[in-house]
Amino acid sequence: MTSNSFSSLPISSAFVANLDSLGYKKMTAIQAQGLPHVLQGKDLIAKAKTGSGKTATFGIGLLQKINPRFFGVQALVLCPTRELADQVGKELRKLARSTPNIKLVLLCGGKPFAAQKGSLEHGAHIAVGTPGRIQDHLTRGTLILTGVNTLVLDEADRMLDMGFLDVITEIIAETPKARQTLLFSATYPDLITKMCRTILQEPVTVSVEAEHHDTVIEQTFYQVKNQQRKNALLGLFEHYQPETALVFCHTKIQCDEVARYLQEHQIEALAIHGDLEQRERDQVLVRFTNHSCPVLVATDLAARGLDIKSLQAVINFELPHDPEIYVHRIGRTGRAGETGIALSLFTEQEHLRVKAIETFQNKPSRCDTGESLQPNPGFTLQAPMVTIQLDSGRKNKIRPGDLLGALTGDAGLSGSQIGKIDIFDISSYVAVERSALSQVLKYFTNGKVKGRSVRARKII
Ligand code: AMP
8 A cells, every 4th residue: 555645754754844845745656656665775667757756756765865964976867858957956956955955966068067067076965967978077087976875867768769878887887886776767668678687676666657648638640641741730730729739750850840831820839959059949948938939849859858837739740650659749748637639640651650559558549631620721829928038147146036026126017927037047038928028128228137237139
């Protein structure tokens, strides 16, 4: 029997109170299944994806073992992308609030090496990062892993897809053998199974695969001719009229083409893929998550690890060969009790992919043709918000409250006209209602934040 109350776990009441203050009243399925083992110090293989509460599953575990008086890395979390590492870092910091003096360092590419080196020299207890940059630190002798007692591999399948196997193996070789290893993966290709055999000891396996797909995700497959694919995509938007959607493509070029096509047809869309520079990726994600871009067109790799809430539709511009990837893609809609729609385009030649999905899900796939879609030629999809970029950020000691204060005070906006605020090192992004755009830009031609002039521009 597993109880789903955090107080049933061998953790302090202060820790439980902190979880409560974060709104974590009950354990999620992966936490209820995994945490008792994790807290006993066992190795764990967890089949779980983003959104399941997996970060807290390893986070609560690793935090119990940190000795704040020992100034060395005791927990190492490997993530495939910088975005995921950022999210994991944020979540761990929240979880660590009840444990004083715990320092966490993010070790990701695209960020200055020297600052990370400095944080390590000051003594970080937890390191979260991407394999490439972690390996750089090891090579240059700026990171020591001999004190690691918890090793976490987050989205292990994706790290292997990205070709990190050798790097990961080298990193693990630098950690003590007597450690606890926790491996999280959404899928289980052979390579993962093999890797598990070598890096985990007598692991417990838990799985919370596809809990809710049947009930809340409506899946429909539309057969189209290859040359009609883009037109059919438009048809899906006109027919279903989702307010937010994630469109999956196979290649980077396809992502760019599809995003451009949608834009030409009055559907605001942005592409995200591995060819974008870090700054461009940041901007795309900021705009999508702050509701100033309703549609994201992505490759599987780029979409991995994005913590996107309340997505109404997932659209497969092309179906993946692997049915497990399909299930993973569509799992991004219909979260947390909401209903989502999963729409897929396929050609006659790709019919076998639909069949494979049918077999994998063990239920018939609902198929239709593009002709059944109700055309709505005047349809447009525009985000309710726009994003303003400011040329000041964390390094200028700007905090969200400062921007909120300037906009609701001197600039005269009401709080409800302002959306998400994202602060980066040397820039910040504020989402504002479209109708307030000119007022905000006008304010920043002379207006100040914390006594300093700040330049602002709308991101297009
Ligand atoms: P993750 O799968 O780790 O990305 O977590 C998904 C989201 O669920 C995050 O925003 C967490 O803050 C949140 N979360 C994790 N555990 C719980 C819980 N027990 N109750 C409520 N929310 C949770």
